[in-house]
Amino acid sequence: MLKKWGIFCLAFVLAVVPFLQTEEAAASSTADQVISAGKSQLGTPYRWGGTTTSGFDCSGFTGYAFAKAGIDLPRTAAQQYQVGTPVSRSNLQPGDLVFFNTRGGISHNGIYIGGNKFIHSSSSKGVSIASLGNVYWSPRYVGAKRVIQDQSSEVASVQSSAPTYETANVVVNGDTLNTDQDAVTKDGRTLVPMRAIFEEMGAVVQWDSSSKRVTGHLDGKKVALTIGNKRATAQGSTVTLDQPAELVNGRTMVPLRFVGESLGAVVHWENSSKTAKIYQ
Structure with missing residues (x-):
């Protein structure tokens, strides 16, 4: 009886240990x-x-x-x-x-x-x-x-999967913007990395993790939006986005037109080269 019990325990351990090792490897923090x-x-x-x-x-x-x-x-x-x-x-x-x-x-x-x-x-x-x-x-x-x-955990719950998007280029005041997150197109709309573009234009950008809200300040102008919400504010007025802001690889992505509406920039989408051109 003890011999059978020992064999059962050994079999159980041999079956469970590989599973636990796989789980541990997958749980990279x-x-x-x-x-x-x-x-x-x-x-x-x-x-x-x-x-x-x-x-x-x-x-x-x-x-x-x-x-x-x-x-x-x-x-x-x-x-x-x-x-x-x-x-x-x-x-x-x-x-x-x-x-x-x-x-x-x-x-x-x-x-x-x-x-x-x-x-x-x-x-x-x-x-x-x-x-x-x-x-x-x-x-x-x-x-x-x-x-x-x-x-x-908050980012994971709202982060989008970048591979489902097509990448695009961004040019600010004639210079190609090099960032760790490309602009992307989704459902015919262009989303651009807000922080990189705003800071290139001289704005200060702040992120509130608890509310998933991002704000930008430039020359007395203030804009604010929340991830997943189509409503944003620009200079005290409410702006309805054609697509809500979202996170891609941890970066806040906003509709291209919002850049123009919020900071008064001129924006242009060049479809042939998949390039968003922004001028102050």
Whole structure:
């Protein structure tokens, strides 16, 4: 009897363990995705204002890494410090954002990877790994924010599947816009990455993860919209979008015409080359 019971237990273990291993492998955490995306760029040079793999500044790098996990961060280090939940240095977890004061105020940031180390885009070394205990970084450490627990599940619930779209080009004031998320066409409508275009035009863009609401400010003008909602506001007036804003790969995508309606830009769609042309 005991022998039969032992054989049954062994068979059960042999059957269940591969399943558990498969589940564990499939359950790669958001933090792992962020860190993996960051490490894939080790050695990428520093570039002031850079947000692409040809060169990053500090917040351009963190924004890129988090976008790969479906999380949209504000553009600058100071703005990124305004989102998420404060975390004590003793309670840091991989994937937390760490911030530093290098020239007055929040002026640099990176991603904590564990072991008292963080990955960042340094002006001297490009994308590299440093220690929080480093004689330069330790006294300049300001604090940390945890954004993954606030945004990952929300983004996942509304994120669209990019492969169902056709990509398009964007030209702003005569220059081709290079971003980590292309413009796309869907059901005959063109959706463009709001943050990249607005910031190229000089606007400041902010993202509220709890309400899935994005706002933009430029020269006293304010626009606001919510993911999945056709109603937006521009200069205090309600605007009805022909298609609601949505998330694609963690980036807020808005109808092309909304750019013109909200910031007074001239927009033109060139169907032959699949190019959205925007002029201020």
